[in-house]
Amino acid sequence: MTRLRWGMIGGGEGSQIGPAHRLGALADGQFDLVAGALDADPDRGRDFARRLGIAPDRAYGDWQEMLEGERNREDRLDLVTVATPNATHFEITRAFLQAGFHVLCEKPMTMTVEEAEEIVCVARDTGRICAVNYCYSAYPMVREMRAMVRSGQIGKVRLVVTNFSHGHHADAADADNPRVRWRYDPALAGNSGQFADCGIHAMHMASFVTGDQVERVSADFVSAIPSRVLEDDAMVNFRMAGGTVGRLWTSSVAVGRQHGFDIQVFGETGGLRWASEQPNQVWYTPLGGRTQIIEKGEPGLSEDAARLSRVPIAHPEGFPLAVANIYVDLAAAIRGETRDGIPLAEDGLRSVAAIHACVSSARAGGQWVDARPPMFR
Ligand code: NAI
Numbered sequence: 001m002t003r004l005r006w007g008m009i010g011g012g013e014g015s016q017i018g019p020a021h022r023l024g025a026l027a028d029g030q031f032d033l034v035a036g037a038l039d040a041d042p043d044r045g046r047d048f049a050r051r052l053g054i055a056p057d058r059a060y061g062d063w064q065e066m067l068e069g070e071r072n073r074e075d076r077l078d079l080v081t082v083a084t085p086n087a088t089h090f091e092i093t094r095a096f097l098q099a100g101f102h103v104l105c106e107k108p109m110t111m112t113v114e115e116a117e118e119i120v121c122v123a124r125d126t127g128r129i130c131a132v133n134y135c136y137s138a139y140p141m142v143r144e145m146r147a148m149v150r151s152g153q154i155g156k157v158r159l160v161v162t163n164f165s166h167g168h169h170a171d172a173a174d175a176d177n178p179r180v181r182w183r184y185d186p187a188l189a190g191n192s193g194q195f196a197d198c199g200i201h202a203m204h205m206a207s208f209v210t211g212d213q214v215e216r217v218s219a220d221f222v223s224a225i226p227s228r229v230l231e232d233d234a235m236v237n238f239r240m241a242g243g244t245v246g247r248l249w250t251s252s253v254a255v256g257r258q259h260g261f262d263i264q265v266f267g268e269t270g271g272l273r274w275a276s277e278q279p280n281q282v283w284y285t286p287l288g289g290r291t292q293i294i295e296k297g298e299p300g301l302s303e304d305a306a307r308l309s310r311v312p313i314a315h316p317e318g319f320p321l322a323v324a325n326i327y328v329d330l331a332a333a334i335r336g337e338t339r340d341g342i343p344l345a346e347d348g349l350r351s352v353a354a355i356h357a358c359v360s361s362a363r364a365g366g367q368w369v370d371a372r373p374p375m376f377r
Helices: 018-026 042-051 063-071 086-098 113-126 140-150 178-184 194-210 303-307 319-334 345-363
Strands: 004-010 031-037 079-083 102-105 130-132 157-165 214-222 233-240 245-251 261-267 270-275 281-286 292-295
Touching (some): 004 018, 018 031, 018 079, 018 319, 079 086, 079 319, 130 345, 140 194, 140 261, 140 270, 140 281, 157 194, 194 245, 214 345
Parallel strands (some): 004 079, 157 245
Antiparallel strands (some): 233 245, 261 270, 281 292
């Protein structure tokens, strides 16, 4: 099977998410990295691309140059990843979809609901895949939880409680560090800081695992570091279409919490828990019974959890391999296979609509706000 040709925009040297994309995309021999516009600084981008082994004529200074350089090549790209700061996602993703490329865009997919709806329409019109990197949903044991919920093992889901709270932006003296600052700058991050940065992973996970969609939200946003225009801490209550009650806390000032992403699902006949810092395990408690720990790699797991795990039981498989699972399914989808579970533009749109609903709610003192994108009402 020939390898697919992959290009990257953003994710330059020293970026947070760039290495996880490269490790993930290249992990299973499905993709070769053949083109890139990797950095906001054209020279740094070209230099880094060459050091990664990209041919000089495909080491671009910016994404427009990459689009022009790639669109008419015979050996054109099979997939383009957009891993730049949020404000640039819409323009780049739309342009590459319109030029006929499949795209994997980082979250949040766009800044506005209108833009997100446009991306959904462009992907549908062009027939291209537009995926969004909700990579936590691709951990094998998250897939196990989803399979357990789907097969009715915990009965009807009553409650989902999720946190994505860390303490890595808690130092007020470091608030102007450029890698931190853009996340709280409305011009670069949009109208939400921490909720758009981390909270939407948790909200996507709540929908992904329960199979239910968020309908209404009530949010409380705080800038614990007062110089920040956007929130660095948020508490969100939500209600889902199927009646599930949701609770979500996200924070970047929770000193002592490291990655801090976890989810609990409580059904009529059992409960489940997964945490990103122990990603190989799911805690399962049947009603009236003892808690059991289900391990990645043990016999009898769901087909999805088994196929997305590469190394034997008890060996850790971490974040880059969760990203790799997104790429492995994308490779299959690009080759024409059907794969369930790839986060798509529709999921990106739901998140962007949830961000805007939470911002409106927080500004209105926590009033309940419809979180569904107009397109899905
Ligand atoms: P970062 O600030 O660490 O790195 C951004 C990179 O993009 C830098 O290399 C920068 O030079 C480059 N860049 C900026 N503008 C560019 C442009 N116009 N063209 C080409 N390159 C450009 O940011 P980080 O943390 O890597 O975040 C990037 C995106 O990834 C954000 O949208 C963020 O929300 C998302 N992200 C997603 C994660 C996930 O778990 N899925 C985790 C961390 C970030």
